[in-house]
Amino acid sequence: MASLSRSTSAQITGGDTPRLNPQTLQLTALSAPAVLFTFAMIAFPFCYAIWLGFHSFSATGHTRFVGLDNYRKLIGDVEFWNGLYVTFALYFLGLALQIAGGIYLAILLFNAKRLSGFTRSLFISPILLPSAVAGMMWIIILDPSIGLANYLLSLVGLPPSEWIASPVWVLPTIALIDTWHWTPYVALIVLGGLQSLPQNVFEAAQIDGASPTRTFWRITLPLLLPTIVTATVLRSVDLLRFFDIIYIMTQGGPGNASNTLNVYGFKIGFEYFNIGYASALMLTLSTIVFGVVLALNRLRRAVAW
């Protein structure tokens, strides 16, 4: 998203008759399908959802304008606050693990200069798996009675865990699964950043006599910060909308221990068909995501070099 800030000066204007200019006409025609599609499938549903958020729908198909009622209800809804807590707990836990792990893996990959393209792609293969598949494969690994995970724990003398069946461990476990799934992604981005760093800076540091550790903390990391923030933005967008793996593995349980806002909203909308309230909830979540992205974008500008 660094390249979002492209120039927006429209320079294809006709001399005399800008509107009937054949160039403008053809450009319009070429982009029309995509623009229409974007409006029909993205912009219009978004506005429709805003409208839905101000209404309530009875089972008889009766629609009623309720103003801000849905949003007021949100404030009093314990499940909403629980969802907010779960969402952010998962967000911070997952983000910390993935960013740290991603930087670590990126540096390992960067230092392993003679890695073949195939080997390298093995390291990123988790990214390519559908999250539904990731959920399925971890279900069997984490199964309390037959799972590999508890067997490994027993090998090192630890007591077995309930994993996703435990209200305490479910969030760390899911954060760990997501970390397994997406750490290579962060690593890819950071690796891209590492590879584009100016090499002469490191040579200069070497000549100045900086130790490798010092070089990492004082030079590599600060220069990588913009890339790391970029990775953070991309992961934030997904983590704040955490859905697939939870819906496959726990459906928000046990109890409501993994009921993220996105899962909660989905259930309200598609299991209880409370469309107005679900829309209000999803819009609130959208606002949170936009807010975090904007804040991080500002941070990225601050750490740019």
Added chain:
Amino acid sequence: MASIKLRNITKTFGGPNIISDLSLDIDDREFVVFVGPSGCGKSTLLRIIAGLEPVTEGDVFIGDQRVNSLPAARRNIAMVFQDYALYPHMTVYGNMAFALELRGMSKVEIDTRVRRAATMLDIEPYLDRRPKALSGGQRQRVAMGRAIVRDPQVFLFDEPLSNLDARLRGQVRAEIKALSQQLKTTMIFVTHDQVEAMTMADRIVVLHAGVIQQYDTPEQVYEHPANQFVAGFIGSPTMNFLPIRLQGDEIVLTGDGRALPLTDDRRGRLQNAGGEATLGVRPEHILLCDPREGIAASIKLVEPLGSDTMVHFDLAGTPAIARVDPAIKPKVGETIALRMAPSRVHMFDVKTGQVLT
């Protein structure tokens, strides 16, 4: 083949005027060169004629047709770009044939034309190659070939020689000149190199900040520059400029009050301009002379070019250059005596830079 008329052209990109109220007539079959420093609007003007850039105000005529709203595709012009802009995915043959193909020309006719142009430009052996497999000079020829096969009303060139090395540049310059005499098509050639302008043009347009400074034959532009900008831009090394003023009956160098022997009519012109002016004299019009008559100057730098030698010195506190015969073997620190060819000096208004007439 067509004449070109520009009428009161103004162009902005949303900011200041890049071209201001510019009018220009180019005759049929004429070879006109736009010359000026980088950023003065030459390419913009050329692209307006090509139809790649719309005008903000004014009219463009090709032949007698007003073409303001005619897209480039329908203006029947051909253009050679600075980076050649060859289609990387087509062979040389494909590059040259493309435009003809778009016009629905028969395969036979296309083949005849492409081969004729290829022969003319000596690129027959490369017809099946992709541009990537060609040298810079060969690419330049393909770009020309692509223009020639079109047999267009007008040829436009935007600094087509600037990516060639110096030797090739001189050679291709001569070839384009020969080509223009052979093809007898209206040609507009953009360059920032005044040597290219002088050697190739029937008429030169000197542009500065989007305004035509002078539009005339190379001889006229060189011998009778319309203003100080043109005088300084055309000619190498550049013309020497010295402040002068009227002192009593004499014209003197402002710097040291030394009298200059100039013709009487110049005194009148200087008088009309308020007694002060900038004197312009080309290096080749500063002549060595008898030490008793001339102005003495101490040599600061000597640049031997082989055919000539450039001598740098201070004249009344202003740096100046003279072009001298290498046979006299000037040395740094020597004192030489100089005079100016009285009929070859120019006088420019101190404020406007216009030549004093």
Added chain:
Amino acid sequence: MSTTLSADWARRLNSLQLALVGVFLLAPVVWMVLASFKQSSDVIAYPPTLLFTPTLENYVALIETTPFLSYGVNSIIVTVGSTTLGIVLGVPAAFVISWTRVSWPAVLTLAARMVPGALFLLPWYILFRNLGMIGSYWPIILSHAVITMPIVIWILLPYFDGIPRSIYEAAQVDGCSITRILWRIALPLVGSGVAIAAILAFVFSWNFFLFVLVLSTSDTKTMIAASFNFVGEGSTRWGVLMAVATLIALPPLVLAMIVQRWLIAGLTLGAVKG
């Protein structure tokens, strides 16, 4: 001498760590594939075993006792359809965005990446139901094109931007209309970009879970949507579940290995330069 020695050790240490991380990343995948070839008794064996007689019984059971093949066909229809639609919509759009340098439409398409999918699903569901389209492939294909079109646009933008402006201008002077420039000049020059965009769009559409979950019906159920049902009965048929997971994972893994060099661009949607 000592520096080369320590450099050697540093390299070995690096390889060792890399190997450990690799095991952590790959072991679950390997475990999944192995489990899919285990007999039911081997799957539930505790302690878990690596030594077993491989069998295809899970795959056979999957095909014989469930309409998994038709789920696969549905998956292919949806993914190919949405990839094609993404290309058809995205290629000209990316070209126009690159040509005019007006970028807000491209940014707008990214909104779909930031907003929770369920926000779109509610209006879509209402709209498609009112149009009587639920039950056909169209709602799913259209909804997945919301994923694929931005991928195509953002992958191709730098490719189109990389074409020198003067080549477009030369084509204009040669007599090309804009549409023709796209067909005859720009598209041939970005061919490899289109291929990569198509493969990435395919992978992302194939992997997408939420939309099929809601928009597919029993006739249009895709493998991913069906996988959710298999999870429900999972504990009774672990081996079959892993066979499902393996089959779903196969196409994206294979395709992505083909384009692994360009993967990062696709996965980051232009977030990282170079």
